[in-house]
Amino acid sequence: xxxxxxxxxxxxxxxxxxxxxxxxxxxxxxxxxxxxxxxxxxxxxxxxxxxxxxxxxxxxxxxxxxxxxxxxxxxxxxxxxxxxxxxxxxxxxxxxxxxxxxxxxxxxxxxxxxxxxxxxxxxxxxxxxxxxxxxxxxxxxxxxxxxxxxxxxxxxxxxxxxxxxxxx
Amino acid sequence: xxxxxxxxxxxxxxxxxxxxxxxxxxxxxxxxxxxxxxxxxxxxxxxxxxxxxxxxxxxxxxxxxxxxxxxxxxxxxxxxxxxxxxxxxxxxxxxxxxxxxxxxxxxxxxxxxxxxxxxxxxxxxxxxxxxxxxxxxxxxxxxxxxxxxxxxxxxxxxxxxxxxxxxxxxxxxxxxxxxxxxxxxxxxxxxxxxxxxxxxxxxxxxxxxxxxxxxxxxxxxxxxxxxxxxxxxxxxxxxxxxxxxxxxxxxxxxxxxxxxxxxxxxxxxxxxxxxxxxxxxxxxxxxxxxxxxxxxxxxxxxxxxxxxxxxxxxxxxxxxxxxxxxxxxxxxxxxxxxxxxxxxxxxxxxxxxxxxxxxxxxxxxxxxxxxxxxxxxxxxxxxxxxxxxxxxxxxxxxxxxxxxxxxxxxxxxxxxxxxxxxxxxxxxxxxxxx
Numbered sequence: 001x002x003x004x005x006x007x008x009x010x011x012x013x014x015x016x017x018x019x020x021x022x023x024x025x026x027x028x029x030x031x032x033x034x035x036x037x038x039x040x041x042x043x044x045x046x047x048x049x050x051x052x053x054x055x056x057x058x059x060x061x062x063x064x065x066x067x068x069x070x071x072x073x074x075x076x077x078x079x080x081x082x083x084x085x086x087x088x089x090x091x092x093x094x095x096x097x098x099x100x101x102x103x104x105x106x107x108x109x110x111x112x113x114x115x116x117x118x119x120x121x122x123x124x125x126x127x128x129x130x131x132x133x134x135x136x137x138x139x140x141x142x143x144x145x146x147x148x149x150x151x152x153x154x155x156x157x158x159x160x161x162x163x164x165x166x167x168x
Numbered sequence: 169x170x171x172x173x174x175x176x177x178x179x180x181x182x183x184x185x186x187x188x189x190x191x192x193x194x195x196x197x198x199x200x201x202x203x204x205x206x207x208x209x210x211x212x213x214x215x216x217x218x219x220x221x222x223x224x225x226x227x228x229x230x231x232x233x234x235x236x237x238x239x240x241x242x243x244x245x246x247x248x249x250x251x252x253x254x255x256x257x258x259x260x261x262x263x264x265x266x267x268x269x270x271x272x273x274x275x276x277x278x279x280x281x282x283x284x285x286x287x288x289x290x291x292x293x294x295x296x297x298x299x300x301x302x303x304x305x306x307x308x309x310x311x312x313x314x315x316x317x318x319x320x321x322x323x324x325x326x327x328x329x330x331x332x333x334x335x336x337x338x339x340x341x342x343x344x345x346x347x348x349x350x351x352x353x354x355x356x357x358x359x360x361x362x363x364x365x366x367x368x369x370x371x372x373x374x375x376x377x378x379x380x381x382x383x384x385x386x387x388x389x390x391x392x393x394x395x396x397x398x399x400x401x402x403x404x405x406x407x408x409x410x411x412x413x414x415x416x417x418x419x420x421x422x423x424x425x426x427x428x429x430x431x432x433x434x435x436x437x438x439x440x441x442x443x444x445x446x447x448x449x450x451x452x453x454x455x456x457x458x459x460x461x462x463x464x465x466x467x468x469x470x471x472x473x474x475x476x477x478x479x480x481x482x483x484x485x486x487x488x489x490x491x492x493x494x495x496x497x498x499x500x501x502x503x504x505x506x507x508x509x510x511x512x513x514x515x516x517x518x519x520x521x522x523x524x525x526x527x528x529x530x531x532x533x534x535x536x537x538x539x540x541x542x543x544x545x546x547x548x549x550x551x552x553x554x555x556x557x558x559x560x561x562x563x564x565x566x567x568x569x570x571x572x573x574x575x576x577x578x579x580x581x582x583x584x585x586x587x588x589x590x591x592x593x594x595x596x597x598x599x600x601x602x
Contacts (some may be wrong), residue, residue: 066480068435101563104504104518104547105371105594106417106430107474107481109392110437110458113414117435136391137414137432141369146343148544148565 112137229316234582339591357587452490496534
């Protein structure tokens with residue numbers, strides 16, 4: 001963790017010319033490291049870039065209400081992640097599990113953990129070393145879509161693979 | 169602030185009370201008791217300002233309880249000129265005042281001294297003895313709350329709850345990137361202070377039985393972990409757990425020596441208990457389902473928690489040593505966040521049913537379920553120290569949705585928003601101040 005923070009701090013110094021307060025706890029605070037530091041992600045045309053992983057492979061799978069089972073489209077995305085991780089062996093991932101807002105806080109934390117683990121188990125079952133995968137749940141704390149109807153809820157019930165080439 | 173010198177002084181009343189003034193708090197509708205509280209007498213010119221403020225705050229507490237109604241000052245026939253003057257009961261009877269509260273305030277340097285007396289107008293009698301509270305000037309709010317607690321207690325026969333605090337999560341910023349800081353305040357929203365800086369998410373703080381420490385869940389290291397913070401010093405320590413696990417939903421045992429909590433490993437969440445003295449932990453549930461939100465009974469013998477082992481979230485009670493759990497919730501819908509009442513006779517919970525969220529209470533065996541609120545999202549009840557009021561989180565919907573603290577009487581009456589500077593969630597009510 002310390003190593004990671006220092007590294008990210010260094011990145012921020014290079015690109016942003018400073019090390020903000022948030023840099024000490026980058027992915028941990030908001031679960032949106034990738035979206036907030038696009039320069040760090042490289043060029044989308046480079047298949048080994050994080051930008052490529054996010055845009056072309058797909059970094060997230062979605063879930064039904066109160067479920068943590070993967071559907072076929074989820075499995076397809078995770079198979080793409082498997083290929084990418086096998087081709088880019090220096091990268092590791094943190095899978096962030098999330099829930100929609102229609103649940104109590106503690107239950108949603110546990111549900112987010114189930115979802116993250118569901119994605120993790122699939123990746124491991126297809127040959128990715130479990131040591132390359134970490135999971136964390138944000139419950140309902142970090143929705144990507146903010147409306148209060150199913151259009152948004154379906155996007156928020158997600159497991160997002162956040163890639164880094166750092167030790168954790 | 170810390171210590172209060174309480175001095176009983178001799179009551180002038182020599183009457184024997186025949187029919188004591190009493191509000192019996194029941195589930196039914198209560199007619200608020202008409203009372204009068206002439207502005208407390210300032211013993212010196214320098215005492216007048218605080219005399220006014222203290223009278224106002226006592227009034228806010230009593231009216232806020234929903235059990236009292238103030239008879240307006242404009243209808244007074246006689247006033248109170250001196251604290252020890254005889255009471256003209258007939259003047260107060262004539263305007264239908266049942267309880268009369270008189271007081272005096274003396275500010276001397278940094279010292280504050282407040283006396284009060286309570287009268288049962290219709291029996292021509294003083295109710296209880298006169299009391300004096302000594303404090304510093306800065307402690308005036310606590311003194312006022314203590315006066316109000318005494319009045320509440322003498323009239324209802326139950327402990328008050330005004331001299332108490334609430335720890336909660338103060339929320340600012342947009343819904344998708346909410347900044348969450350641990351905060352503590354008086355129960356009425358005054359004296360609010362942050363305990364964490366908002367650079368990481370914090371969730372669900374819980375007071376220790378004596379109110380000196382607070383447990384909470386924090387993302388400080390990137391993964392949810394449980395911390396305990398000393399309220400006075402803000403010094404915090406992490407409750408260590410195995411790497412690769414997530415721990416959350418902590419609560420103290422009634423003796424303050426242990427913490428019951430949830431631990432997630434490999435996607436499965438179960439309930440554990442940790443001894444704070446030697447950091448040893450024991451697993452209380454082992455099922456592939458989600459087991460979380462544990463809460464001890466006040467005698468420490470049992471734990472109520474939520475589980476989706478039946479397919480949906482429901483409430484269960486088990487021995488605090490673990491083992492066989494009995495389901496207690498039986499209505500339609502989902503039940504979560506159970507909290508045992510300080511009296512031990514009820515469990516408050518969050519219920520989701522037909523797209524609405526409710527705060528409700530039931531008996532410990534699951535019978536006599538009553539829903540107290542309904543909204544887009546109500547959750548996370550906490551009991552007032554006397555078990556008469558429940559505070560909880562209410563969140564509004566949509567992109568501009570915000571969280572706020574609300575309170576409601578266990579009877580379902582007196583629903584109101586609690587004043588906080590920012591948004592608020594996950595309240596935990598302290599024990600009564602000492």
